[in-house]
Amino acid sequence: MGIIANPASGRDIRRLTSRALVFPTVEKVNMIERLLGAFAATGVQRVLMMPDLVGIAAGLLRAIEGRRGQGEAAWPEVEFLEMPLTDSALDTVRAVERMRAAGVAAIVVLGGDGTHRIVAGACGDTPLATLSSGTNNAFPDLREATLTGLAAGLFASGAVSPAEGLVGNKRLRLRVGEREELALVEVCVTRLEHVGARAVWDPASIAEVYAAFAEPDAIGLSSIVAGVSPVGRRQPHGAWVHCGGAGAEVGAERGGVWAPIAPGLVVPVPIAASGLLQPGQPVALRSLRGSVALDGEREIELDGRQMATLTLELDGPRSLDVPATLGAAIRRGALRYPAAAPLGPP
Structure with a gap:
């Protein structure tokens, strides 16, 4: 799986002039942690992430080390892409290109309409799982990250087919x-x-x-x-x-x-x-x-x-339909486990 979290989303002048709260870095880190927990439950083993200069990567690394120190259940391996940072949209483009080259099953995007536009311009046929963390959020889903992570993990594992889980966009x-x-x-x-x-x-x-x-x-x-x-x-x-x-x-x-x-x-x-x-x-x-x-x-x-x-x-990027994906997974029993079996990835 790939994760793009725009460090600047939800912080522009529209929020300042309209008295709306900015979207803090700590909540973006928390959302990614919830994604990783859902990925682990569905068997995702490796995650590629875009690095940043404002603290998302640093916060996530602290969380990963904290879990190891407390002996908690392991998350997927998180690998931060090695790439130069310009603190601009070019960082997103480069990260998406590297994720495509690595063969990610899907890219989870945390951002607003502008972030998703940049990702969509570089993602090719790689589908997007969208999460709102911007100012204008007409394109991405306003949804709990756990559910998006669960659906993305089920799709990546093959439990749900593209025909069942993906929709086209204009x-x-x-x-x-x-x-x-x-x-x-x-x-x-x-x-x-x-x-x-x-x-x-x-x-x-x-x-x-x-x-x-x-x-x-x-x-x-x-x-x-x-x-x-x-x-x-x-x-x-x-x-x-x-x-x-x-x-x-x-x-x-x-x-x-x-x-x-x-x-x-x-x-x-x-x-x-x-x-x-x-x-x-x-x-x-x-x-x-x-x-x-x-x-x-x-x-x-x-x-x-x-x-x-x-x-x-009419042939814009494909994106993950979270309700449809979860519904298809439940219908075929992808979230069930045998009564005598321990809990673990389905």
Whole structure:
């Protein structure tokens, strides 16, 4: 198994400006400990982890040594990848590439939408098991790590087949000139011409939002689309909105929606137009200048000189369906053991 835990997730300016608690390093360590306990119960023997500079690896090493000293049941062997650290998204990309090369059965990701976007861009056919530890968490599951670890371990051990345990996801492909970027949830075009602070929290700056899926109970920029045209994860289309306000066509505004674009931040967003996003059909961005946010974080500046198009794709990364995996395992008795046998991995 592979584990990617983003040390920076759940700590950006949106949480500070909306009075939401940051996601502490100690809880990420605790989540990984719970994952390891579930892995041990399902027979997983080796785990590859991304190293970091903020204390996740150090905290986990202390926990491993503590268990050995107290004689507690062994966890799987945890191996931290040997790789240079840049304290940037490049660390995640390098770690995922090394995990794929090592043949991990799946990668458990602790992070928000932005973290999962980076992992999805490098994971290829390796499935993801998702856990929320970010600010915007529309893509990853908000679930107890023990259950995700149990399901991932059962899948890795072969107790549940890919057809039973995995689901496909959509993605958005943005092309700006020769550059290509992917998003898992939404692409937002803002009126801010420079990236600066990457987060988007001012509704007046939002010009266009394109969503692969937009569920009514999601926090983030996809909630703007959900307020007009909700779209499920498994529906074969997406949706878009053009926002009113500064720069909108005179008389085009048709009211708006109250949208929870960040924790504790529910704001009015004027809407000028909306529609469905069909797969495989490139759509030209209306804005020529501004900056583009991918899954909540601004990454690209538009200078008006390059054509920008967006395409919805249905062949995004595969992810683990935890309830379906656990249900399939229970139906075939993968979690049972003989009455006379000692407890141990199934």
